[in-house]
Amino acid sequence: MDPVVEALAGFMGFLSWIMVGFALPHRYWKESTMDGNIITISTVYENLWMSCATESTGVHTCRDFPSLIALSGYIQATRGLMIASIVLGTFGIVGTLIGMQCSKIGGENYVLKGRIAAIGGVFFILQGLCTMIAVSWYAANITQQFFDQFYAGIKYEIGQGLYIGWSSAVLALCGGSCLLCACISNSPGEKTPYPYHPPSRGQVRSTVATSQTPSNYGRNAYV
Template structure:
C-alpha cells in the first residue's frame, strides 16, 4: 500500500481518538432552555456524568449523578461504550505507529508490519463503531422524549458533545478502513524443480528412440 495513504489513515485515526477524548467529558450532550424573566431564564445541560444549570446572569451550578445504578440504562451503556472506544483507539494508535511502512519500530519485515497495520485498522473500526453506537443511542432517547406528547419531564435537545462524537466516529471508521486494506499476506516465490523446465517435464527413465527412424527417413523402407 502507498505509505502516504497509511500516514493519512493514521492521522484520521489519531484525530478521531482525540475527539473521543474531547466528547466524553463535554458537558453539552443535551441542552434545554427554561424561559422566564431576566433572572429565572436558565439553560440546563447534561452529559454522561453530571447535570448543570446556568442562569442569564452567568451563574452556573453542577451536580454529579448520585448513583450509577439509579441512571437510565442507555446512559450506563453509553459510558461503557465511550470508555471502550478510548481504550481501543489507544491500542490501535500504538499498533498503527508500529505497522506503517515509514516506521522503523517493527523492523524490515513488511509482511508482519502489514498485519500489524491491519490489526490497527480493525481496532480503529471498533473504536468508531463503539462511539457511533453510544452517541446515536443517546441522541435517539433525546428525540424520543422530545417528540413524545405524554412526556412531562424536561425536553432536551441534541448538544455539541454528540456532534463531536459523530465526527470522531466517522474519522475513526475512515482511518480504520484504509489501514485494514494494508494488511497483506506473504507469498513465497515458486521456483522450477531441477528436473523440470518450462512447459516440459522429464521422467527418470532415459528417453528411447528408434534407431531405424533416427538413421533412415520414412522413404528408406520399400
Template sequence: MKETLQIVALFLAFFGAVTAFISLHHHTWKVSTDYGNVIITSNIFENLWMSCAEDSTGIYDCWYFSSLLALPGFVQACRALMITSIVLGMFGLIFTLVGMQCSKIGGENYIVKGRIAVLGGVFFILQGLSTMIAVSWYAFNITQEFFDPLYPGTKFEIGDGLYIGWCSATLALISGCCLLCVCGNDSKEERMSYPFQSQRRGTPYTTSVISQQPNHYGRNAYV
C-alpha cells in the same frame, strides 16, 4: 503513495481518538429546549457524568450523578461504549505505528508489519462503531422524549458533545477503512512476491534452480 495514505490514516485516527476523549468530557450532550417556554429562568445541560444549571447571568453550577445504578440503562451503556472506544483507539494507534512501512519500530519484516497495520485498522473501525452507537443511542432517547407529548419531565435537544462524537466516529471509520484497503493489499502482494525476494536474498528457490540447470542432451538423445 501507500505510505502517504498510511500517514493520513494515522493522523485521522489520532484526531478521532482526541475528539472522542473531548466528546466524553463535554458538558453539553443534551441541552434543555426553549421550545414552548415563554419565560426562561435557567438552562439545563447534561452529559454522561453530570448535570449543570445555568442562570440568566451565565453562571452555572454542576453536580455529578450520585449513583451509577440509579441512572437509566442507556446512559450506563453509553459510558461503557465511549470508554471502550477510547481504549480501542489507543490500541489502534499503537498497532498502526508499529505496522507502518515508514516506521522502524518492529523491524523490517513488511509482511508482519502489514498484518499489524491491518489489525490497527480493525481497532479503528471498532472504535468508530462504539462511538457511533453511543452518541446515536443517546440522541435517539433525546428525540424520543422531545416528540413524546406525554413525557412529564424537562425536554432536551441535541448538544455539541454529540456532534463532536459523530465527527470522531466518522474519522475513526475512515482511517480504519484506509488501513484495511492499503495494508491488506500490501500484505497480499508481499506474500505473492516473497519467494522471489528470498531468491534474490540468497535463499534457493527450487523451480528456479531446476529451470536454470543446463541441458547436456541433444535432440538425437530422445530418438
C-alpha cells in the same frame, strides 16, 4: 502498502481518538432553555456525568449524578461504550505505529508490519462502531423524549458533544477501513520476489575420435 495512504489513515485514526477523548467529558450532550420570570432565563444541560444550569445573571451550578445504579440504562451503556472506544483507539494507534513502514519497530519484515497495521485498522473500526452506537443511542433517547407528548420532564435538544462524537466515529471508520483495505490488497505484492535462475545446462561435447585408418594398401595395390 502505499505510505501516503498509511499515513493518512493513521492520522484520521489518531484524530478520531483525540475527538473521543474530548467528547467524553464534554458538558453539552443535551441542552434545553427554560423560561423563568421576565428577567431570569436558565439553560439546563447534561452529559454522562453531571447536570448543570446557567442563569442569565451568570450563576453557574453543576451537580454530579448521585448514584450509578439510579441512572438510566442507556446512560450506563453509553459510558461503557465510550470508555471502550478510547481503549480500542489506543490499541489502534499502537498497532498503526508499529506497522507503519517508516517505523523501525519490528525490523524490516514488511509482511508482518502490514498485518500489524491491519490489526490496528480493525481496532479503529471497532472504536468507530462503539462511538457511533453510543452517540446514536443517546440521541435517540433525546428525540424520543422530545416528541413524546406525555413526557412531563425537561425536553432537551441534541448538544455539541454528540456532533463531536459522530464526527469522531466517521473519522475512525474511514481511517480503519482505508488502513485495512490497503494492507489486504497489497499483501501479495509485499512478498519478496526471488529472481529466476534457469538451470545451467552442461554443454555435452562429443569428441569423435577420428582415427586415421592406416592403409595397408599402397598405390600399387590398385594396379
